[in-house]
Structure formats: structure tokens, C-alpha cells
Amino acid sequence: MPEPVRRALAESGVPFEILACDPELADTAVFCERYGFALADSANTIVVTSKSGERRYAACVLLATTRLDVNKTVRKRLGVRRISFASPEETERLTGMVLGGVTPLGLPETLPVWVDEQVMARPYVVLGGGNRSTKIKVAPALFERVPNATVVPGLAVEI
Amino acid sequence: MASNLGVKREAGAAAPDASDTGADSDVARLIRSRRTIHEFEPQAPPQSKVLEAIDLARWAPNHHATEPWRFYLLGSETIAAIVELNAQIVERKSGPEAAWAKHARWSAIPGWLVVTCERSDDATRSREDYAACCCAIQNLQLYLWSEGIGVKWTTGAVTRDPAFYDILWIDPECETLVGMLWYGYAREVPMVARKSVPEILVTLP
Numbered sequence: 001m002p003e004p005v006r007r008a009l010a011e012s013g014v015p016f017e018i019l020a021c022d023p024e025l026a027d028t029a030v031f032c033e034r035y036g037f038a039l040a041d042s043a044n045t046i047v048v049t050s051k052s053g054e055r056r057y058a059a060c061v062l063l064a065t066t067r068l069d070v071n072k073t074v075r076k077r078l079g080v081r082r083i084s085f086a087s088p089e090e091t092e093r094l095t096g097m098v099l100g101g102v103t104p105l106g107l108p109e110t111l112p113v114w115v116d117e118q119v120m121a122r123p124y125v126v127l128g129g130g131n132r133s134t135k136i137k138v139a140p141a142l143f144e145r146v147p148n149a150t151v152v153p154g155l156a157v158e159i
Numbered sequence: 160m161a162s163n164l165g166v167k168r169e170a171g172a173a174a175p176d177a178s179d180t181g182a183d184s185d186v187a188r189l190i191r192s193r194r195t196i197h198e199f200e201p202q203a204p205p206q207s208k209v210l211e212a213i214d215l216a217r218w219a220p221n222h223h224a225t226e227p228w229r230f231y232l233l234g235s236e237t238i239a240a241i242v243e244l245n246a247q248i249v250e251r252k253s254g255p256e257a258a259w260a261k262h263a264r265w266s267a268i269p270g271w272l273v274v275t276c277e278r279s280d281d282a283t284r285s286r287e288d289y290a291a292c293c294c295a296i297q298n299l300q301l302y303l304w305s306e307g308i309g310v311k312w313t314t315g316a317v318t319r320d321p322a323f324y325d326i327l328w329i330d331p332e333c334e335t336l337v338g339m340l341w342y343g344y345a346r347e348v349p350m351v352a353r354k355s356v357p358e359i360l361v362t363l364p
Contacts, residue, residue, distance in 0.1 A: 067240070070325040084328050157322075159243065 002096060004106030005130035009138075012105075012145040019126070019135040026100035026132035028064045039064040043125040045102045047091045047111075048074055051082035057094060061104050061143070062116040063125070066156035073154045077114065096130075103128040103136065104146065115143045116155035189305055194351060196309030199343030203269035204308045206232070209342070212299040213272075219294035225277070227288035228295045229334060231327055233271040240326045242266050245317040269343035270308075273327060275334035292337040299340070309345035312338045 001018065009016055025034045032039050042064040050056045056078050060068055068074050075083050088099050095107055104113045104127065119125055120140045127136045143149045183191065213230050221227070233241070242265045250258035276292040279285045300310045317323055318339050324331045 067322075067325065070328055071321065071330055075330060081333055082330055157325075159240070 001134045002106060002130040004096070005103055005136075006106075008105040008146065009136065012142050014139060014142045014145060016136055016138040016142070018129065019137055021129070021133055021135050023100075023132035026128075026135075031126075031135065032064070037126050041122055041125055043119050043122075043127055045104050045128055047086040047094060047102070048078065048083055049086045049090065050078060050080035051084050053080060056080060057086065058112045058114055059095070059102075059104055059107055060114050060116070060155060061119055061127075061149075062156035063118050063122070065159060066116065066118060067159050069154055069157050073152065077152065077155075097128070098132060101128045101131040101134070103130050104143070104149065105136075106130065107148070109148050111148065113143075113146060113149040114152045114155055115140075115149055117151050117153045118156060119143070120151055189301055193301060193304045194309065194345075194349050195311050196341075196343070196345040196348065197311060198346035199267070199269055199309070199341070200346050201267060201269060202344060204303075204306075204343060208303065208306050208308060209270065209272065212302045215302045216295040216299040219291055219298050221291040221294075222287045223284070225279075225284065225288055225291070227277040227279075228292045228337075229275045229277065231273040231275070231329070233273065233327075237326060238268075238271050239266075241271070241317060241323065244320060244322050244326065245315075248316055248320060268341045270341065272340040272342065274337045274340060275329060276337050278333055278335055289335070289337065296338055296340065303342060307344065308342055309348070311341045313341065314338055 019035070021031060021035070025031050028042050028044055029039065031037070032042050040063055043061050044064055046060045046062070046068065048058050048060055048068070058074075058078060060074065062068060070083065075081070086094065091102060092098055094111060095102055097103065104115070107113060120143065122140055124137055124139050127138065129135045143151065209232060213232075216230070217226065217228065219228075242262055245265060246258040246262040249261045274292060274296055276289050279288060296312060300312070303310055314336065318336050321331070323336075329336075
């Protein structure tokens with residue numbers, strides 16, 4: 001587990017469980033099926049970016065049973081007309097993490113973290129652990145302790 | 160977008176056309192023989208062919224060279240989301256059995272490409288840009304047809320659902336949909352009819 005992630009977890013004061021994961025099985029749907037977790041208890045972290053003008057980024061945390069409300073909430077919140085999800089290369093450059101392992105913990109303070117409010121309603125969520133061989137099982141109260149995290153109503157919608 | 164009238168034939172057989180005098184150039188033969196394909200074989204064509212088609216599409220006539228076209232090549236995750244969205248729409252309208260049938264049918268379509276047109280506040284430019292995008296799609300279709308790959312250009316209800324734009328990360332205030340293109344190797348090639356040239360031609364002095 002990357003050191004910034006470990007440090008963020010320790011500083012949060014929220015109990016957590018580290019789950020080892022076969023890197024080949026790190027993608028959410030496959031992970032849940034293989035390790036016996038419900039998709040509704042799994043949260044993805046997606047980095048979004050502007051496609052034109054000033055480059056802006058945000059890390060969005062949403063349940064795997066939902067989809068980002070791209071055109072109403074995300075675009076307006078980012079304050080740009082055209083948005084996209086960040087490429088794998090961009091994501092790794094910004095976060096230091098590869099797809100399948102991106103976590104909202106230990107991210108640069110300049111990168112805002114937006115958490116869909118449906119995440120906060122779960123008893124626990126499984127997050128990326130910073131790499132493809134680790135997951136984190138933790139109560140969503142964690143996000144109240146992450147400095148650059150904001151709970152956003154309507155960030156995601158049910159699929 | 161396109162309708163199919165007439166008898167279906169097996170893929171591979173040339174579509175007879177009364178206007179084909181046998182002296183057609185390759186281009187003429189290609190244009191006459193292209194059909195909207197409704198039934199595809201499961202094998203997806205190589206992406207290289209689709210990329211070549213897009214490369215050729217962009218040479219369509221385009222007033223003021225605005226290049227308004229945008230192409231979205233869809234992967235399995237995005238396709239699944241659109242198929243699911245469409246099934247939800249169908250279920251609301253026609254019930255679960257119809258939705259299930261549509262879900263199965265759409266899930267079997269091997270290749271998906273979405274084409275949009277940049278919006279403009281100018282009505283004339285909007286009209287011309289849309290026309291340019293349609294020409295681009297025809298370029299794309301003809302090239303793929305020359306490679307044995309058929310296309311269906313569709314603008315069904317799912318493409319007007321706001322969630323469709325979310326799935327594709329398209330801002331509907333910036334881009335308008337021109338078509339969702341399904342492509343693949345044809346299982347059947349339909350026969351169609353067209354009005355004769357005298358029926359559609361007005362010659363003026």
C-alpha cells in the first residue's frame with residue numbers, strides 16, 4: 001500500500017480493514033464477484049477532467065451500482081463545458097495510482113474529492129487501496145476526516 | 160433513420176438493381192450495393208478498419224471547414240450501459256418481455272460508434288454542419304461496405320434520453336447526436352427499392 005494512503009488511513013482515526021487482492025481481479029465487478037462483496041458496498045474513484053480551457057480535475061467517489069451525473073452535477077461543479085474521465089496515464093500522473101487501485105485517500109491536497117451522498121449511507125464501503133493488490137474496507141465516516149473531501153448530493157445516479 | 164423495404168437475402172450475394180447497367184464503376188457499384196444492415200454476425204470487425212473509416216469520413220464536404228464531427232468508439236462497458244438504458248426505456252413502454260428481447264438483441268451487436276455534431280448558435284451553420292456530418296457518415300459507411308462491413312445508422316429513443324449523453328460524457332449543450340452506428344459483418348443483406356430518376360428529377364432550362 002502506498003505510504004500516503006497508509007498515512008491518511010492512520011490519521012483518520014476510523015477503523016479499517018486491509019484486503020489483499022489478486023491484481024488480475026482488482027477491477028470492481030470482477031473483485032466483487034470473486035471475493036464475495038456486493039457491488040452496492042463497493043465504491044469507485046473516478047478522476048474527471050475538463051476537455052478544454054483551463055485544466056481542472058476532481059476525484060469522484062461513487063458506488064459501483066451508480067453512474068456519475070455527468071451533465072448536471074459533475075460538469076456544473078467542475079465549472080467547465082466539456083468534461084471527460086481522466087485517461088489512465090493522466091490518472092496515474094495525478095494520483096500516483098493505476099486504474100483498479102485508485103483510492104480517494106492520500107491524494108494531492110489540490111485535487112478535490114467529491115463523495116456521492118449514497119456512499120455515506122452504506123454501513124461500509126470497499127475502496128481501492130492505492131494499488132491493484134490492495135482494497136480497503138472502511139465505514140464511510142472516513143470521508144468526514146479526509147481534508148479535501150466533500151459530500152455531494154446527486155453526484156451519481158442509479159444505473 | 161433508414162427503413163428497409165423488400166426481401167432479405169443471404170450475406171455475400173450482390174443486391175440486384177435495375178439501374179445497374181453492368182457498366183458501373185467501382186464507386187458506382189459500391190454506392191448502389193450498400194444497404195442498411197439489421198442482422199450481424201457476432202464477430203467484431205478489426206478496429207483498424209473503423210479507424211480508417213473515420214479517417215476517410217473527415218474528408219466529407221464541409222462548408223467553412225468547421226470540422227464539426229466527433230466520433231465516439233464504444234467499448235464493452237459503455238455498450239452495456241447503453242443496452243441497459245435502452246432496456247429500461249423499452250420496459251417502461253412495452254413491458255419486461257419486450258425489454259428482455261431488446262436487451263438480448265442489442266447485446267449481440269458487435270460494433271458501436273456514435274457520431275455527434277458540434278452545436279452552433281448560428282442556424283445556417285448548424286444546418287450546414289449537420290449536413291457535413293451526414294456526408295461524413297456516408298463516407299464512413301461506404302468505406303466499411305467496401306471492406307465487407309455493414310452499418311446501421313440509428314437515431315432511436317435511447318439517443319434522446321439525457322442519460323445517454325451522461326454515459327458517453329457528451330454535453331448536449333455542446334454536441335448534438337447525428338447517429339448511433341452499429342457495424343459488423345452482415346448476416347443478411349436486404350433488397351430495397353428506390354424511386355426512378357425521372358420521378359425525382361426536375362430539369363430546368
